[in-house]
Amino acid sequence: MSFSSLNLSSALINALPSAFKVPTDIQSQSIPVLLKGDDLLAIAQTGSGKTLAYGLPAVEKCLADGETSQTNNEDNLTTIIIVPTRELATQVCSDLDSIAQQVNVKIIKLSGGVDREQQVEQLQEKPNIIVATPGRLLDLIQTNTLAIETVERVILDEADRLLDMGFWPDIQTILSKLPSKKQTVMYSATLPPELSERINSQLNQPSYVQVGEANQVVDNIEEQLFLVNKGSKTKALIQQIQSSDWSQVLVFISAKDSADGLSKKMAKAGIKCAALHGNKDQLDREQILEQFKDKSIQVLIATDVLARGIHIEQLPVVINFDLPSDPTAYVHRVGRTARAGQQGLAISLVCHGETGYLEAIRKNTQRNLAVQTLAEFPVTDKPSSGESKRAPRDKKANRRTNNKTSIKQFSKKSRSPRQSK
Structure with a gap:
């Protein structure tokens, strides 16, 4: 199947990058539905080409309706695309704008972390398509800064993540x-x-499209899991990176503070790296991501702010420094590699305390995910038995202490026989 068989205009097809020769499965199944105007729920594995699956019909609709910058139509906003993170908003806007500009369709991004007045000025350009994060979008709508009367379609990308991150009340509004x-x-x-x-x-009455199974890792990803002591993870990570010839490594970690600390330790080991998480301001986040994409830094340590939708060209490996508590996050993390049909490697460093997370991931992905060991890092930690390490008498002592209500009850015990005379 070719893009021309999907009822897209020749102008739009000619604007596609040369690398896009044939549509992916999610694109070939979604585009006809969206051009027809039906509501749609689409389930597809990460890296399957979802952005163009909804983006090309949105641009095509602008062309078909004559809603471009060449017309005198002042109320020409027709499409709003809502995404969960600023990084994804930037990427979606960039991916679509490179195509839309060639056919005179205007796209702008609205997100937090950027000067609000600057974005208000951008709205004066009368965009056809807006890519936005929920908070900033809702603010501009509620203050009547953004006119939405002409909106014909709304697209929620990474809908499950919008739910996970607590955005659903804003989405409903x-x-x-x-x-x-x-x-x-x-x-x-x-x-x-x-x-x-x-x-x-x-x-x-939505149409339903599903490509691949939900919660599944693409077949092009080789998954390796290693059992290590919790205290050995940093050294194991450094050893894995230094002994390999990876041009880029994306490391996922759950805590923001831990990301900064790990980055410092890796820098001391001579590895060019940086940390990216939600506590950094937007300009720093954008600069760090660009440095990673252009390979100015080899290793990027990130929280799950980068687990969804972000595309790094030919990223060879993803490493889970720790396993996510949400099993679906594992699928999205490892999905940053092996995108667009390429091969990739996903490594996870697992300690005994994370076996519960691992079991949840196995159940969610329906994969065995066998755990190996690293010869250089023998495992000496013992699995938790689930029992408290505190002796029973200590618990009784605590109960006696909690039951005391008078200062005298404490002082009697503290005085020696000689002092009490």
Whole structure:
């Protein structure tokens, strides 16, 4: 199948980068539905080409309706794309804008961490498509800064992540303020029960598209898991990086403070690295990500702010410094490699305290995920028995202490026989 067989205009097809020769499965199944105007729920594995799957029909609709910068139509905002993170907003906007500019369709990004007044000025350019994070979008709508009367379609990318991050109340408010007659589209890599319940109330007789199984890791990723002592993880990570010839390594870690600390330790080992997480301001986050993409730094240590949607060209390896507590996050983390049909490697460093997380990941992905050991780092930690290490008498002593209500009850015990005379 070719892009021309999907009822896309020749102008739009000619604007596609030369690397896009044939549509991916999610693109070939989604584009006809979206061009028809139906609501859609699409489930597809990460790295399957979802951005163009919804982006090309949005641009095509602008062309078909004559809603471009060459017209005199001042109310020409037709599409809003909502994403969970600033980084994903930047990437989606960049990916689509490189195509849209060639056909005179205007796209802008609205997100937090950027001067609000600067974005208000951008709105004066009368964009056709807006890519936005929920908080900033809702703010501009509620203050009547953004006119939404002409919006014809709203697209929720990474819908499950929007739910996970607590954005759903904002999403519901945004959808309620948009015109009632609109096309609503949701893309997600997973479909948790909570999302299914909310989808039923927001989509109108939707079409359903699924490519691959939900919660599944793509076949092109080789997964390796190593059991190590908790205290040996940093040395094991450094050894893995220094003994390999990886041009880039994306390391996922759960805590923001831990990301900064690990970055410092790796820098001392002579590894060019940086940490990226939600506590850094937006300019720093953008600069660090660009440095990683252009290989100015070899290793990027990131929290799950980078687990969704971010595309790093030909990223060879992803390493989980620790396992995520949410099993679906594992799928998204490792999905940063092996994108667009390429091969990739995903390594996880697992300690005994994370076996519960590992079992949840195995159940979620329906994969065996056998754990190996590293010869250089023998495992000496013991699995937790689940029992308290505190002696029973210590617990009794605590109960006696908690039952004391008078200062005299404490002082009697503290005085020696000689002092009490």
